[in-house]
Amino acid sequence: MSLIRRIDLRGADRASVDYRAAVPRAEFDVEAATHQVQPIIDAVRARGVEAIAEFSAQFDGVDSDDIAVPREAIDAALADLDPAVRAGLEESIRRLRLTSEAELEHDVTSQVADGATVTHRKVPIDRVGLYVPGGLAPLVSSVVMNVVPAQVAGVRSIALASPPQKNSGGLPESTILAACALLGVHEVYAVGGAQAIAMFAHGAGPCRPVDLVTGPGNIYVAAAKRLLRGVVGIDSEAGPTEIAVLADDSADAAFVAADLVSQAEHDPMAASVLVTDSLALADAVEAELDKQVFATRHTERILTALGGRQSGIVLVDDMDQGVDVVDAYAAEHLEIQTRDASAHAARIRNAGAIFVGPWAPVSLGDYCAGSNHVLPTAGCACHSSGLSVRAFTRSVHVVDYSRAALAEVAGHVVTLAEAEDLPGHGQAVSVRFDSERPAR
Template identity: 55%
Template sequence: MLSRLDLRSGVNATTLANSLPRAALNIDTALEAVRPLVEDVRERGVDALLDQAERFDVIRPDSIRVPQEAIDRALSDIDADLRDAIALSIEHVRAGHEAQMPKEKSVDIIPGGTVTQRWIPMRRVGLYVPGGLAVYPSSVVMNAVTAQVAGVPSIALTSPAQERFGGLPHPTILAACALLGIDEVYAAGGAGAIGMFAYGAGECEPVDVVTGPGNIYVAAAKRLVLGTVGIDSEAGTTEIAILADETANPRYVAADLLSQAEHDPAAASVLVTDSVELADAVDRELEDLVASTKHVERVRTALSGPQSGTVLVANIEDGLEVINAYGAEHLEIHTRDDEEVASRVTSAGAIFLGSYTPVPAGDYLAGSNHVLPTGGTARYSSGLNVHVFLKSVQQVKYTREALEEITDPLVTFANAEDLPAHGTALEVRRG
């Protein structure tokens, strides 16, 4: 089922850059597609959002802002077991992210001269929750809890209007908002929703940072508005890579590859292994599991696409080179000494170790975040964490005596750069 790339003769940077399984996506084309949508929202505000909902979501909402009674009703109507599961996710994710919070720290550079490292939460953030082929209350949790732990005072959330719910976002999304105390919710999706957060529209004031996953058009819109607002990462269509040796359980590996393939026909599932026997066994297990899964056509399309496949390597060392070049959103490691192998991974959105830590645990209840960089951007960016919602500010204070101590060397420095007024700013303070 999975195509194969045989790199057992060796790997090199050029081979890896040009041959690894990747989706055939053109971000430039996507940028041109979303640019008029974002600009339309910038110019016409709510009217543009309503027009786009009618065009793409096949319904024109009564209003972009979701009324509070709809949020309250969604919470009262939600299945009790699902409510408990969402509440447990909130508890676990909050604990996992509280551990990320940095502490204010001061250092005395010289006696009387102090630099304090402060962390200031963003004033206002916009959270995007997709609404395409599946329903994602988990994305509400991942985005909102992280912002709340960081101390953000103003949080807005948007999710596409749904035809079968009268132009409101899915009620499970709204129920998750209610459990988290998020009451500023909008029925807007796609690139236009990113434009709403960046430039404001109707009741929605502009935000400082936009976070959340989405398809390539949402990712392109985030790139387009970067600079006007901050973004977390270009979290596009999901992907999983699994690094495995002969000790891996082929049924577990197959089930985990399938778990991400069911997200989207463009989802990527990649196995990297030094065991042909394991690769063969995984293919057999996939045939069995895919035949009985619910979204069989979606899964088959994803697993047979150019973005998915098995990469055969000579050894785990070469496998690590492949993994680090690929920069997977989700990376599972099914090898002996998995922690030692993981310590040498340099590019991954999140790493899942061993036979009993599948990616779906991180999607919901493990306490980690599932909003992660895709498309190889994990080589230089991180998954959603509290730092996305914090600004690092250095606060400096020097006494008169401390300033006197650095005046002469500073004047020397300033004169060397032909900026004598810099030195004067210190000299005028000499008694």
């Protein structure tokens, strides 16, 4: 029995087929989860730390009403960190900081007329709350991916939350704390799930409200973000992680299978999708999956993900159709393993991140590529971007006109104001040129 299903799109009417519907995703009903999450948000808003402590006991099995992680515990975690892990984190930080600094936008001033300028000013968010999951895997890399762009953007106040762990004395996982210390983040809270997002939005105990919340999480975190959007800014509603691999018969089946497995080990709802025009490659990848899945540490989790409706091997007639399929799918992570990978990658418009060729696996992007791994899921890559410096900045237009510059355009303003039946708008300009008023 095959570990992964096949979806055959060969011979499909390309003018009418809906490729987004042809490659289904995992069931992930955020709206349904909001009904469970709203009482959590209401409780945290009303009772603060007391409510958070109750939810930590209920969901995490931790009994503590001290949500702030002591500075000593954060520093101790770094002191005890495996030197090899520290070296890996430091290199990840270095590379991401380089790419983040390169994308940092600067103020731009346009002179639209003599004496008339509009400056596009970039302003960092004042205070942000960063969420780092700690469920099936302690995602220490997410500390790096959230903190570094926020720091480069110039955010002045950074708070971070991660679920308390029973085996860590009620603190977040020690490697997560060590990464915080390495990055100089010392406002850390042992709070997980929807209650962490509510804490960031409304404030609780020592945690002041933030202006923006970023970071991935489970369906309850996504539901909390949806409910609190408007109270606080959010990056996105992240769903289950996903990989799509576009490959032809030049691809190495062992590489492709390993990349599908690597994504499937995240979560039973993770999606692993191969799109290929090579039946021989499809067969070879299935054979590799049979070997590799049972040699991994998380076999059961991977089997569930690969066998789910969200995963599959999609057969297409040729690479042109393959490009159309993966572009419609708009994967969080897209790998291109074809003869002319760069050319195929250049045709893709919809993907969270694109990994070109056999030597750029998604795992590289998870840790040390220099790219950010907090990316849009569930097809949202067609309208949303991954986390970056831009997420932590705001744009402000600064308008500076002289009297002569305003006079030059005053007639147009009055005319347009009348066209919209807003005469007061026009009068706000006309009054400045009233002949009975002294010139300024």
